[in-house]
Amino acid sequence: MADVFKGVEPMVYNSKISVPYSWWAGDTASKFFISLRDDQKIIAPRCGTCGKVFMPPRKICPACFTENTEWVDISNEGTVISYSVARRQLESIPVDKKTPVIWGLIKLDGADTALMHYLGEVKPEGVTIGMRVKAVFADSRTGTIRDISHFKPVK
Secondary structure, rough: EEEEHHHOOOOOOOOOOOOOOOOOOOHHHHHHHHHHHOOOOOEEEOOOOOOOOOOOOOOEOOOOOOOOEEEEEEOOOEEEEEEEEEEEEEEEEOOOOOOEEEEEEEEOOOOOOOOOEEOOOHHHHOOOOEEEEEEEEEOOOOOHHHHEEEEEEOO
């Protein structure tokens, strides 16, 4: 069969096709998303063995291999532990095309791990590691991570 392609010049086409898809979020992510949508509350699972609280939620503790069945409320405020500024607009980022996108790695108070999300209401030069931020919930919530519109600086 390889002989069929002998002498054929390989061609590469750079596509900009967006392929939407759906999947079942599972019981852990679903519980988290429903809490965001219905209660505007951030909840996270806690490991019953080591006590670590996982945000984003994890079904199994990666250290203890214990199923995380206990859920706790965590704060909607946290600390930026790292960030990146994306100055190139992509179709998958639904924001104003003139504004750079700021991604923040945010450790919410009460969590042992960090969540990556948009930072807003701040210019790139105003973001600092250690900056305190607070979740801003979307006006219309649908049960996705975008139910948190962005995180803004705490004054």
